[in-house]
Each structure stands twice: as C-alpha cells, then as structure tokens.
Amino acid sequence: MSFLDGLAALAPTIGFFVLAVIILVSAWMVSHARRITHAAFFMVLVFTGVAGVFVLLGADFLAGGQVLVYVGAIAVMFLFAIMVSDLKEISDAETRARGAGTGSAAAGGTGTRKVWFVLAGLVTVGFAGLVLAALARSGLPAGAVGAAAGPGTTAPIARELFTTFLVPFELASVVLLVAMVGAIVLVAREREEEVE
Amino acid sequence: MDWNLVTPELIVAGTGLAVLVLDLFLSEERRRSAAYLSLAGLLAALVASVRLLAAGLPDGSGAAAAGPGAGLWGGMLVADPFALLVKLLFLGIGLAVIMLSVDFVESRRIAAGEYNALVLFSVLGMMIMAGSRDLIVIYLGLETTAIASYVLAGLLRGDARSGEAALKYFLTGALASAVILFGMSLVFGGTGSTSLTALLAPGFLGLSGAAPVSGPLALAGLVLLVAGFGFKIAAVPFHFWAPDAYEGAPTPVTAFFSVGPKAAAFAVVLRVFAPVLLLGQAGGPPAVLPVLFAGLAVVTMTVGNLVALTQKNIKRMLAYSSIAHAGYMMVGLAVATPQGTAAVIYYLLAYAVTNLGVFAVVIWLNNRGTGDEISDYTGLAGRAPLAAAAMLVCLLSLIGIPPMVGFFGKFYLFMAAVEAGMAWLAVVMVVNSAVSVGYYYGIVRNMYLQDEPAGEAVRATPMVGTALGLTVAAVLALGFLSEPLSHLARLAGGGL
Incomplete structure (x- = not known):
C-alpha cells in the first residue's frame, strides 16, 4: 500500500479532527466573543462544522437538513433578533444588568467567576472522561454507529x-x-x- | 391497531384545537365558554379513560394485558393500567386547575381561549409522557407540557415576577431538556434502540452474568436522565428554579406546576427506572441507581423541609413543601421493590389531590384580595370558616395524619422501605415529616389561634367552591378507600 493510499484511508479521520477543532474553537468563541454579531456568526460555523461531521458519517440527509434548518433558518433568526434588539456588544448587556456596581463588588464578582469557571471546567473534563471511559468499555451494538454509508439516506x-x-x-x-x-x-x- | 385505546388523548387534543377556534368567535363577555368547553372535553376524556381501565383490569384481558413492548404502533403509545391510572390523575388535575382558574383568568384579563388551550395541551403532553415506551415519544410529550408551562408562567404580562418566573422556568427547563436528550442519546447509543424494552434485554447493563455489552454507556445515559428529570420534579440539588417560578406564576398555574408536570415526570421516571431497578434487585448490579435515588431522596426531603420552615410567602413555602414531597416519593424508587413502585404511584395520587386542595383555598382567598403572605391568613377561621376548615384538612393530609389520604401515602412508602431492609430511610422520612409539622402548623396557628379584628366574610365563587369541595372530598374519601386504591396501584406498578 503506497503512502497516498494510506492517506486516502486516513482522510475521514483527519477530516473529523479538523472539523472537531473548528467546532470546538467556534463554540468557545460563541460564548466569548465581545460583539454579539460575531458570536452569532461563530454559531453558524459550529452548525456548518456539525453538518460536515454528518457528511463524514454518510448521513447526507441530516447534513442537508442541518444546513437548511440551522445555518439557514435559525442563524438568520438570531441575526434578525440581534438587529431588532439593537445590542452591539455583550458587555453592554452586562453593564446594564449590573447597574452602578461598586468597584469592590465587581472585583469580588470576578473572583467568584474564576472559581465557577474552574469548577465548570473540572466538571466538563471529568464528565467527558467518564463518557470516554464508558465508550471504551462498551462494545457498541452493530447499527448504532457507522450505519448506512450507502448512497443516499x-x-x-x-x-x-x-x-x-x-x-x-x-x-x-x-x-x-x-x-x-x-x-x-x-x-x-x-x-x-x-x-x- | 386499536384507535379505541387513544380516545382520551384524541379527545383532549381535539378539545384544545376546538377551544382555540371557538375563542375567535366569542365576545368579551362570553369568554367563560372556553373554560366550559375545556371542562367538558376533559370530563369526556376522563370517562373514556375509566372505561378503558375498567375493560382492561379484571381478568387482565384486552389491550391492557399486552406484554412489555406491545401497544399501539409498536409501543410508541401504550394503554396499560399504569398509563391509564396516571392519565386519570392528569385529567383530574386538568379539571381542577381549569375550575380554579376561571375567575382568576377573568379578573386578571388573561386571554381565556389561549389559557385554556395551553392547559389542555399541557395535560395532553403529560398523558403522552406516561403512555409511551419510546424515548422519542416521551421526549415530545415532555416538550409539549414544558412549552405550554413556560408560557402559562408568564401570562401576567404586567407583573415583573411573572416574567421572571417564566424566564427562569424556561432556561432551567431548556437545560433539563438538553440533559435528558443527551442521556437518551447515550442510552440509544448503548442499546441501538429508542424503545425502553431494549433496556431490559438480557446482557444489558451487565446483568445476568453476561459480559456487559454496552452497560457503562447506557448507565451514564440513565444517570443523565436522573439529573434531567431531577430538574423537572425539582429534586435537590436541581430545585433552585422552583421557588421563584412558583411565586411569580399566576396562582392557578402554580397549582398546576406543583402537581401536573411533576407527576408526569415521576410517571416517566417510574416507566424508565422501575423495571431497571427491579432487574437490578434480582441480578445484583446496577447497584448505583438505588444508591443514587436514596441519596437524592434524603437530600431533597431534608433541604425542602428545612428551607420551608423559614418561608414567609405561602407560594414559596408550598414550593419547598412540594420539593420535600418529591423527596418522600423517591424513597419508593430507592427501595427498588414492587411495593416501592406501588407506593410511589399511590403517593402521587395522594399528594396531587391534597396539594390541589391547599391551592384551591389560596386561590379562593387570592381572588378576594387576600395577599400571599402567611401572615395574611391570620384569623381566617373567623372570616371564612369553611376555607380554614378545608385548609386544615389538606394540611393534616400533607403532614400525614390519619385518616387523610396523605397518611396512607406515607404509610405505604414507610412499609416499602422497612420491608426492603432500608429502615434508616424510613426513619429519615419520619423525622422529616415531624419537621414539616413546623411550617404547616404555622398556618393552622395563624388561622385558628390568632385573634384578628374581625374582617369581612370572604365567600367562594361557585367554580372555586366546587373544586375545593371535590378535592377535600377526595382527600377524605381516598383515605378511607386506601385498600382498593393501593391494590390498583400495585396492579399498575406490576405492569410496568
């Protein structure tokens, strides 16, 4: 087997990891972008990436549906909502909600936020590990994964x-x-x- | 395929649509007709359910006797005794809530047609949740109920607390739905089927000596389902939304929340977990589930009761009280025996009628301008002796004093725990019931033992009065009929 053949066989795996990185980074940006329109566009990227994963799994109908419904309808809906509500930056909403908070209260706020952030990260990593361990120990029944890679679903x-x-x-x-x-x-x- | 078996659902769905259409042609003064039509539809569905239950019960023949997985459309919808029994409960809840809300909806200028239609669709979703053995159908039923409930919570548009209640309920509800869906997807990944019967297949969950085929994955899914449904039944530590949602929502809607969606979520938990728990009992693992339920039960009832002690607002107090009662009910799951399952079913009925009675009194007084603070109930026995007496009966039932139905509910749970060798759990339950006397008695003391300069007498409207009369009669009658009712509960639980 030549190098190119090996690469071709690996292509879906490589594609999956590329998509996974795109999806994860975009998802992170959705929750951390300063401008709310940017967040919405990163969400479009997440949806598109998921559609790509569906393509890799041979689920063409789901991929098309994902693009039509999520990228097409839902993302546009989000953009309309942002346009109508006239919110440009997410921090606008935060400062509005907090009102005139004192400096010390704000500092305490960031402190507790860090604690929550670390806690949330630990829970996420722990849970992901748990699911991965479960996946590794489970023999998945045939049909649950990699089904119907035929032409057209x-x-x-x-x-x-x-x-x-x-x-x-x-x-x-x-x-x-x-x-x-x-x-x-x-x-x-x-x-x-x-x-x- | 026997369409006869889904007549209750069809009637409720049809009535909901009819109410929406009728509303277009009603003048402002005749908006009550929407409520009357809803009541008629729910009554018809109730009669249909009773007939189905009666036809299925005696010799176990007919559709009700069909084995696991059987039913309409391959188990997508089932009409076994359990489904029919809880459907009766849901329809009863719907009837009571609509009767309680007629005057409230009118006086607060809530859109009557949509209000009644949303209650009907919510009840429909609950019936579908309880009457299915398929994860997708259960989820769709859940979402029907949930979406209708979010909107119902926010119907008092002029009231900021109503909006807050709706938003909090919606956000936590959406999170819970996501958790439930994730859990369902793991179960599906582990079993390759959306049918609940796949959970019971030999070899699944590592039972019966076979190598664990997909056990850990599906177990992770089940634990996520416990967490998701924990939100829906407001079990500690997933309860934080409940007090705000209960306080801010329109009071008849609060009455609905405290019994309806909660009972439906319990019905699904029983449907999903009771067979798995029983299998676990026979085959050893998965031992983690009973431990999980026992832990949740202890934390839920303890936190619910202790925080309820400090509440000043009666709706918040009842929210924590309903959290505590969810804790009692989880004792029946933790023991993982058929007796436990039957006790949960019985307790669901007992808790629902009693809590509706309490809320009927709260709504009666609320319609007459009395506030929602517990101190507003001072001297009630003088102003409205009937309301005070009805409240007393229901509170005694919530505490668990014989001969009210609440006593038998706790009694069967207690016996189930003792028989399963979990006497410590029974003791925790009794101690908690003793703590609960503290806040229930606070209301009784305010009503009867505090002198208040005699105010005007407050009379109930016919609708609220009838609903209150029926629920109090049920609290007393179901207590005396506890033997046949618990027999029915055992039968229903046995068919799960």
Missing part, C-alpha cells in the same frame, strides 16, 4: 419517518403548534394593552 429516513416513527412525527407538529400559540399569546397580548 433520504429514502430510508422517509420510509422510517412515515412508518415506524409516524407517531413522533405527528406529535412534533403538536409541539410546534403549542410553541406558536405560546409565542403569539405572549407577544400579541402586549400590543393589545398598548392600544388601551
């Missing part, structure tokens, strides 16, 4: 969705209906009061 997914998973499919529409009614009742009623 759209038809099988459609078949499953409208046979085995018909009940969840219909229930999802109930969830969406409730969410819509809820959103309308929370927002529209306010307008009614304004008129009065």
Whole structure:
C-alpha cells in the first residue's frame, strides 16, 4: 500500500479532527466573543462544522437538513433578533444588568467567576472522561454507529419517518403548534394593552 | 391497531384545537365558554379513560394485558393500567386547575381561549409522557407540557415576577431538556434502540452474568436522565428554579406546576427506572441507581423541609413543601421493590389531590384580595370558616395524619422501605415529616389561634367552591378507600 493510499484511508479521520477543532474553537468563541454579531456568526460555523461531521458519517440527509434548518433558518433568526434588539456588544448587556456596581463588588464578582469557571471546567473534563471511559468499555451494538454509508439516506429516513416513527412525527407538529400559540399569546397580548 | 385505546388523548387534543377556534368567535363577555368547553372535553376524556381501565383490569384481558413492548404502533403509545391510572390523575388535575382558574383568568384579563388551550395541551403532553415506551415519544410529550408551562408562567404580562418566573422556568427547563436528550442519546447509543424494552434485554447493563455489552454507556445515559428529570420534579440539588417560578406564576398555574408536570415526570421516571431497578434487585448490579435515588431522596426531603420552615410567602413555602414531597416519593424508587413502585404511584395520587386542595383555598382567598403572605391568613377561621376548615384538612393530609389520604401515602412508602431492609430511610422520612409539622402548623396557628379584628366574610365563587369541595372530598374519601386504591396501584406498578 503506497503512502497516498494510506492517506486516502486516513482522510475521514483527519477530516473529523479538523472539523472537531473548528467546532470546538467556534463554540468557545460563541460564548466569548465581545460583539454579539460575531458570536452569532461563530454559531453558524459550529452548525456548518456539525453538518460536515454528518457528511463524514454518510448521513447526507441530516447534513442537508442541518444546513437548511440551522445555518439557514435559525442563524438568520438570531441575526434578525440581534438587529431588532439593537445590542452591539455583550458587555453592554452586562453593564446594564449590573447597574452602578461598586468597584469592590465587581472585583469580588470576578473572583467568584474564576472559581465557577474552574469548577465548570473540572466538571466538563471529568464528565467527558467518564463518557470516554464508558465508550471504551462498551462494545457498541452493530447499527448504532457507522450505519448506512450507502448512497443516499433520504429514502430510508422517509420510509422510517412515515412508518415506524409516524407517531413522533405527528406529535412534533403538536409541539410546534403549542410553541406558536405560546409565542403569539405572549407577544400579541402586549400590543393589545398598548392600544388601551 | 386499536384507535379505541387513544380516545382520551384524541379527545383532549381535539378539545384544545376546538377551544382555540371557538375563542375567535366569542365576545368579551362570553369568554367563560372556553373554560366550559375545556371542562367538558376533559370530563369526556376522563370517562373514556375509566372505561378503558375498567375493560382492561379484571381478568387482565384486552389491550391492557399486552406484554412489555406491545401497544399501539409498536409501543410508541401504550394503554396499560399504569398509563391509564396516571392519565386519570392528569385529567383530574386538568379539571381542577381549569375550575380554579376561571375567575382568576377573568379578573386578571388573561386571554381565556389561549389559557385554556395551553392547559389542555399541557395535560395532553403529560398523558403522552406516561403512555409511551419510546424515548422519542416521551421526549415530545415532555416538550409539549414544558412549552405550554413556560408560557402559562408568564401570562401576567404586567407583573415583573411573572416574567421572571417564566424566564427562569424556561432556561432551567431548556437545560433539563438538553440533559435528558443527551442521556437518551447515550442510552440509544448503548442499546441501538429508542424503545425502553431494549433496556431490559438480557446482557444489558451487565446483568445476568453476561459480559456487559454496552452497560457503562447506557448507565451514564440513565444517570443523565436522573439529573434531567431531577430538574423537572425539582429534586435537590436541581430545585433552585422552583421557588421563584412558583411565586411569580399566576396562582392557578402554580397549582398546576406543583402537581401536573411533576407527576408526569415521576410517571416517566417510574416507566424508565422501575423495571431497571427491579432487574437490578434480582441480578445484583446496577447497584448505583438505588444508591443514587436514596441519596437524592434524603437530600431533597431534608433541604425542602428545612428551607420551608423559614418561608414567609405561602407560594414559596408550598414550593419547598412540594420539593420535600418529591423527596418522600423517591424513597419508593430507592427501595427498588414492587411495593416501592406501588407506593410511589399511590403517593402521587395522594399528594396531587391534597396539594390541589391547599391551592384551591389560596386561590379562593387570592381572588378576594387576600395577599400571599402567611401572615395574611391570620384569623381566617373567623372570616371564612369553611376555607380554614378545608385548609386544615389538606394540611393534616400533607403532614400525614390519619385518616387523610396523605397518611396512607406515607404509610405505604414507610412499609416499602422497612420491608426492603432500608429502615434508616424510613426513619429519615419520619423525622422529616415531624419537621414539616413546623411550617404547616404555622398556618393552622395563624388561622385558628390568632385573634384578628374581625374582617369581612370572604365567600367562594361557585367554580372555586366546587373544586375545593371535590378535592377535600377526595382527600377524605381516598383515605378511607386506601385498600382498593393501593391494590390498583400495585396492579399498575406490576405492569410496568
């Protein structure tokens, strides 16, 4: 086996790690970007990276759905919300929320924040280790991973969705209906009061 | 496929849609019709559930007798005695909450059509959660209930605390949903199936001597599920959202939160964990789950009761009280026996009717301008003797004094713990019940033993009065009927 063949065989693994780094760095930037629009665009990058992982797994339909729904609809929704709410920097919101805090209180705040930060990091690393250990000790049942790398998953997914998973499919529409009614009742009623 | 088995769900869903449409054609003065239509729909669904339960019970024939995994659409929906019994409870809760909220909704100018529709959809989600053996369907039911609940919490738009309640409930609820989904995905990864029956397959979780096929992974998933549902039932240390959400939400909605979504989450926990726990009992591991539940039970009831002692606001106090009761119920899970499971089911019924009774009194007084502070209840026996008496009955039931239904709830949990050799847990429970007397008695003392310059008499509206009468009657009657009811609970628990 030549070097190039070996590289070709490794390509999915290399691709996965490249995507993983992109996703993790972007996710970090989502929560640490100073400007909220930047955070939103890094979120788009996270969504795109996840779509790439789906492609590597041979899940073409999911990858397309991920791009259409998350990159297309949800990210645009976020940008609209940012535009409407007129918040440019995340620190704006923080200073507004804190009001006129005294200097010593702010210093104490950063101290406790560091403690929480370290705690959260420890919990994250610990939990990730736990899941990795569990993964290593578990023989995954066939079919759970690396399934259906064949050409095109759209038809099988459609078949499953409208046979085995018909009940969840219909229930999802109930969830969406409730969410819509809820959103309308929370927002529209306010307008009614304004008129009065 | 027998459509007959899902008639209760279909009726509730249809009524919810009908209420939304009807609301468009109602004039401002006739908004109450939305509530009447909702009550009619819930009653019809209740009758349908009773008929299904009665048809399935006696000889174990019919759909109810179908084995694990059977049901509609391959276990996507099931109508076993457990599902039907808790569905009766949920429908009862829905009826009581809508009756309690009619006057409240009217006086606070809440949109009546949407309010009633959201309560109906929330109840529908609870019924679906309890009546499924599939993780995806359970999650969708959960989300239906949750989304409706977030909106219900924030319906008092002019009140900043209502908005705070909705936002806190939404953020913690979304976090809990994420944790639950992560747990479900690990279980799916470990078993290769979204069906709960896959959890019980031989070899899973390292049971029955076989090599652990996917045990650790699925176990990690189950622990995440415990944490996620811990949020939903407000178990310590996942409880911090509950007092704020309960205090800020419109009071009838608080009544709903304290029994509805909580009972539904417990139903799912029973559905998912009771069979696993029983298997664990027979085969040794996974020993970590009972220990986990025992720890959660002790911490939850102790923290709930101790913090409740210091509360001045009755809604906050009832929030901590409901946390403590979730702790008692987890004792029934920790013992990992069929008796424990049956005791949890019985306690769910007992707690729900009693707490609804307490809230009925709070709403009665709230509608008449009485505040939500415990000191506002001073001299209530003089102003509203019936309200005070009803409150007394319900508080005695919450403490666990015979012959109220709450006593039997605690009694069965206690016996289950002793029989399973976990007497220490039973002792912790009794000590906690003794602590709880402290804050429940505070209300009783204010109502009966403090003199207050006699105020005006406060009368209940017909709807609230009827709801209160029914719940107090249930608190007393279910106490006397504890034997047949616990038999039913055992039967329901046995079919899990």
